[in-house]
Amino acid sequence: SQQGEEDPQALSIQEGENATMNCSYKTSINNLQWYRQNSGRGLVHLILIRSNEREKHSGRLRVTLDTSKKSSSLLITASRAADTASYFCATDASNTDKLIFGTGTRLQVFP
Amino acid sequence: DAGITQSPRHKVTETGTPVTLRCHQTENHRYMYWYRQDPGHGLRLIHYSYGVKDTDKGEVSDGYSVSRSKTEDFLLTLESATSSQTSVYFCAISDPGSSYNSPLHFGNGTRLTVT
Numbered sequence: 001s002q003q004g005e006e007d008p009q010a011l012s013i014q015e016g017e018n019a020t021m022n023c024s025y026k027t028s029i030n031n032l033q034w035y036r037q038n039s040g041r042g043l044v045h046l047i048l049i050r051s052n053e054r055e056k057h058s059g060r061l062r063v064t065l066d067t068s069k070k071s072s073s074l075l076i077t078a079s080r081a082a083d084t085a086s087y088f089c090a091t092d093a094s095n096t097d098k099l100i101f102g103t104g105t106r107l108q109v110f111p
Numbered sequence: 112d113a114g115i116t117q118s119p120r121h122k123v124t125e126t127g128t129p130v131t132l133r134c135h136q137t138e139n140h141r142y143m144y145w146y147r148q149d150p151g152h153g154l155r156l157i158h159y160s161y162g163v164k165d166t167d168k169g170e171v172s173d174g175y176s177v178s179r180s181k182t183e184d185f186l187l188t189l190e191s192a193t194s195s196q197t198s199v200y201f202c203a204i205s206d207p208g209s210s211y212n213s214p215l216h217f218g219n220g221t222r223l224t225v226t
Binding site for chain 1: 115144151169219
């Protein structure tokens, strides 16, 4: 079963709007990571947030982590058409070397 | 793409035939992974390796085997391909330490169709 589940499954917005994606997971984690996948390509790492961090920024990306609720959110501000992609959260499973991915959110940004 | 090459990029094969997919890296990273990606399931871990000749199973390892005789190469073999193994296969690498402490770098995938 998936460790992480993203919500919503799909999101459509206009350029300039903000996009928020959520990830929920089941067990305790060391870190949570977010990845982006453009169509037909491999995943690209965006940001890693450690379990003792609550918020992290990288450019137009803002990630929050609430370990008490076992959830994370990814906010993309001032979205661009080039942000159109699928976004995945990933967590370690029970302190192993395995990184388990969620099913992803498909983001469509219209010009 | 972080020096990761997957081959072949596309393959069509028949049910019951063995298939080997290759992942080659030029980064000298310790950890290598094979994932499969299917609609509605996201990415699922098949096998991974934490060093030469050191491998372990992931979530969906049945019907697959792996080998890692050199740091740079990680092979995924479908012993007898089935239609349920039609998928896009991704190789990933990470270093240093374990995957949960460092990001994964992915190849561009191999699209496998089993007819």
